[in-house]
Amino acid sequence: xxxxxxxxxxxxxxxRDRVDIAVxxxxxxxxxxxxxxxxxSFLPHAAVYLEATCAGSTVIERFRFGEVGNVQPPPxxxxxxxxxxxxxxxxxxxxxxxxxxxxxxxxxxxRPQRAxxxxxxxxxxxLPIEPFELGxxxxxxxxxxxxxxxxxxxxxxxxxIERVRSDPLFYAxxxxxxxxxxxxxxxxxxVELDEEDERWPVLWLRFGKELHPAKERPPKPDDxxxxxEAWIEEIVDSFCEMHALKDKFLAATSGNGGEL
Amino acid sequence: MIVRxxxxxxIANCKSFLAECRIHPQMPFPWDLLxxxxxxxxxxxxxxxxxxxxxxxxxxADYLTTLLAPLPEDEIAQNAGLWTWLSLFFFNEVxxxxxxxxxxxxxxxxxxxxxxxRHFYRHLLFIAWYAARLAKPHDxxxxxxxxxxxxxxxxxxxxxxxxxxxxxxxxxxxxLYWDEGRGKARAGIVDQKVVKPGDLRHRLPIRVRQLERTxxxxxxxxxxxxxxxxxxxxxxxxASAKV
Numbered sequence: 001x002x003x004x005x006x007x008x009x010x011x012x013x014x015x016r017d018r019v020d021i022a023v024x025x026x027x028x029x030x031x032x033x034x035x036x037x038x039x040x041s042f043l044p045h046a047a048v049y050l051e052a053t054c055a056g057s058t059v060i061e062r063f064r065f066g067e068v069g070n071v072q073p074p075p076x077x078x079x080x081x082x083x084x085x086x087x088x089x090x091x092x093x094x095x096x097x098x099x100x101x102x103x104x105x106x107x108x109x110x111r112p113q114r115a116x117x118x119x120x121x122x123x124x125x126x127l128p129i130e131p132f133e134l135g136x137x138x139x140x141x142x143x144x145x146x147x148x149x150x151x152x153x154x155x156x157x158x159x160x161i162e163r164v165r166s167d168p169l170f171y172a173x174x175x176x177x178x179x180x181x182x183x184x185x186x187x188x189x190x191v192e193l194d195e196e197d198e199r200w201p202v203l204w205l206r207f208g209k210e211l212h213p214a215k216e217r218p219p220k221p222d223d224x225x226x227x228x229e230a231w232i233e234e235i236v237d238s239f240c241e242m243h244a245l246k247d248k249f250l251a252a253t254s255g256n257g258g259e260l
Numbered sequence: 261m262i263v264r265x266x267x268x269x270x271i272a273n274c275k276s277f278l279a280e281c282r283i284h285p286q287m288p289f290p291w292d293l294l295x296x297x298x299x300x301x302x303x304x305x306x307x308x309x310x311x312x313x314x315x316x317x318x319x320x321a322d323y324l325t326t327l328l329a330p331l332p333e334d335e336i337a338q339n340a341g342l343w344t345w346l347s348l349f350f351f352n353e354v355x356x357x358x359x360x361x362x363x364x365x366x367x368x369x370x371x372x373x374x375x376x377x378r379h380f381y382r383h384l385l386f387i388a389w390y391a392a393r394l395a396k397p398h399d400x401x402x403x404x405x406x407x408x409x410x411x412x413x414x415x416x417x418x419x420x421x422x423x424x425x426x427x428x429x430x431x432x433x434x435x436l437y438w439d440e441g442r443g444k445a446r447a448g449i450v451d452q453k454v455v456k457p458g459d460l461r462h463r464l465p466i467r468v469r470q471l472e473r474t475x476x477x478x479x480x481x482x483x484x485x486x487x488x489x490x491x492x493x494x495x496x497x498x499a500s501a502k503v
Contacts (some may be wrong), residue, residue, distance in 0.1 A: 011474065049476070060425055062478060081334075094476040101479040101488075133375035 014040065014107035019050075019091050025116030028080040035071050035091065042093050042104050044069030049092045054084035054130075068093060085120050086130050086150065087112060109148065109198065126203050127178070129164060131155035139164065139174060141181060149182055149200040168248040176236050176245070183208050183218075183232045190221050211238045261294065261349065263307040263327070265341030270299030274344055274371055278364055281355075285362045289351055303342060305330040314353045317414075318403035320385060321392035328389065336389070343372035343386045354384040354408050369410070381418035382410055391418065395430035398482075401437060404444040412450040413437070416461050423468060431482030433460070436493055457492040467493070 020034040033050055048065040059081045066072035079087065089112075093105040115121045120128070132152040134140055138160065142150040153161050163170045186201035186208075193206055205218045212234050219228045240246070266274065270293065277290055293299060307327055314320040324346075328336050336342065347354055347370040354370060355362050368379035372386055381387055384407060391402040391414060402418075405411035423429050437460055439446040449460040457463065467489055471477060475488060486494060 047479070049478075092476055094479055096479070101475045101477070101484060103474060103476050135373070135376060 011103045012040075012105045014091060014093070014105045016107050016110050019089070019107055019110050021089055021110060021112040022114040023079070023087060023112040023116065023119040023121075025118045028078045029082070029087075029116075029118055030078045031112065032077065033065070033073065033089070035065055037068050037071065037093070037105075040068075040105065042068045043095060043097060045097055046104055047094045047096050049094060051090045051092065052079055052082060052087060053090075054082045054087045084130050084132070085118060086128050086148075087115075087119050088148075126200075126207055127151050127182070129153055129161060131161055141178065141185075143185055143200075149185070149204070151178065168245075168252040171243070172245040172249040175243075176240055179239050180232055180236050183235060184228070187218055187228055187232075188221050193217070208232070208235045211235045211242070213238060261309055263303055263309050263342070263349075264294065264300040264345055265303050265339060266300055266345050266348075267341060270296070271341065271344050271371060273299055274348055275367055277348075278367055278370060281362060282364045285364070286360065294345065294349060300341075300345060303331070303339075304335070307331075309346070309349060312350070312353075314350070314407040316404050317388045317391070317407050318400075320350075320353070320388040320407040321399070321403060324385065324389040325392055333393065338374045340372045340374055343383055344370065346385050347371070347383070350385060356408050377421070378419070382415070384408065384410065387414060387418065394424060398430040398434040401430075401433055401445050413445045413460065416450050420465055422472070423465065426468070426477045426480075426485070428477075428480050428482040428485050432485045432489070435482060435486055436460075436464075436489075458489075458494075463492065464489075 014037075018036045021031055022033075023029055023031045031052070035048060035050070037048070044067065046068045048068060048071055050063045050065055052061045052063070053059060061079055061081055063074050063077060065074065089110040091105075091107040091110060092103055095102040095104050112119060112121050127150070128148060129151045130142070130153070132140075132142075132155055134152060134154040134156075138154050138157060140152045142152050151164070153164050155161075164174070182200075182204050186204040189201035191197070191199065191201045191205065193202060193209070208231070209215060209217055212231065214234075216231060216234075219231050221228075273290075273293055277293070281287055307330065309327060312323060314323065351370070355364055365384075366382070368376070368382050369384050372383045373379040381390065387402075387410065388407060392399050395402060402411075402414045405414065417423055417429075417433065436458070437446050437449050438444075445460075448454075448456060451459065451461065455462040468477070471485075471488055477485065480488070
């Protein structure tokens with residue numbers, strides 16, 4: 001349970017393992033949370049909040065958990081307005097005396113440790129997939145959350161989510177472009193590859209560096225465009241090689257004489 | 261007429277009408293769609309609606325707020341069939357004849373898409389009700405435009421959910437951007453090309469994003485937020501933010 005100062009804002013990062021969350025199935029779903037702030041020397045009257053949201057959602061549901069000196073769950077902990085299965089929480093400790101509203105401590109992107117069938121638990125892959133209302137689009141990347149990038153998949157296309165995960169045709173067609181676009185966006189976030197940082201740009205740039213044939217560190221946003229593109233294309237090439245995308249594509253279409 | 265909601269087939273018919281109307285702007289309005297039992301059904305409360313002329317969006321907001329008051333707000337906010345039906349009923353208001361022609365906008369201006377984050381706030385009737393619900397009593401910035409169009413101030417604010425989620429944002433926006441003399445938003449605050457100190461289009465979202473790293477903006481009052489935004493925003497009569 002480490003705590004450290006992360007930046008010039010003065011707020012402190014609270015270790016995620018100080019929060020234990022269980023989400024229960026239902027209409028709506030609800031949750032229980034245990035929050036341990038012992039030994040963190042926050043002001044005793046600082047307010048404690050848990051905020052819940054999910055991938056692609058426009059909603060943040062906010063719950064007051066009393067004060068640092070007296071953490072108390074609110075009577076209602078229904079997630080009435082959240083529909084997605086990838087639910088995550090943010091814990092905030094907020095000053096209400098000296099500098100009103102200042103965030104004193106924060107733990108972001110907390111996943112439920114336990115959940116029913118309607119909710120995903122624990123740490124998931126680098127690109128969680130979320131069924132979503134997308135009109136006539138089949139898929140879209142969602143970068144709105146700082147801590148994850150999601151692959152949204154049209155929930156009204158039966159079987160599509162399974163095809164996105166495993167169909168060689170679909171996989172070969174979309175994932176190189178997904179990798180390309182995410183790496184490009186990640187470079188734009190201008191982050192450092194801090195080992196403890198689990199925000200999506202850091203995870204993806206670390207992934208890119210590992211996949212790069214020369215293990216080159218990622219370029220910076222103000223590096224020449226051709227350098228950024230070259231780094232990304234090396235990784236996309238490696239990704240396609242690693243997964244043998246063309247071979248799998250051809251094998252999958254061989255019954256059709258190699259045609260779609 | 262008793263208010264109804266379209267089913268999926270009704271919404272598809274509306275889209276067909278809109279497509280047809282773009283090609284033949286003078287085509288007659290298909291009133292029969294509105295009461296066709298195969299395309300519509302009654303909603304949970306019996307509400308009566310009459311043809312009404314709306315001037316500025318405020319008039320539509322007041323009318324719709326009163327009309328829909330018997331329904332739960334969450335139900336209203338998610339009901340694609342209801343808002344699409346209302347758009348068709350008030351089609352002459354949201355898509356008026358001008359010089360004998362209609363200019364039919366994108367479908368989302370009339371066909372409500374509650375789950376689409378870039379379309380839902382562009383529905384011309386829904387936005388009137390929604391802005392009033394969200395921003396009252398500080399909603400006047402969003403109420404001066406005609407109901408048949410989506411002005412840039414409303415578009416810029418309502419498209420940014422990280423702004424609209426902040427409880428005190430509308431009080432702060434009203435203090436920062438309302439021009440008493442003009443009776444509407446200050447000029448120059450949503451200029452697309454020119455970035456001006458304290459403007460709404462460019463500087464406000466950037467500054468709010470900065471602040472939310474340090475402050476719990478949900479906890480603040482309008483006064484506190486305006487103060488935190490900084491000097492560039494605290495110049496209501498600042499010539500730099502005017503055309």
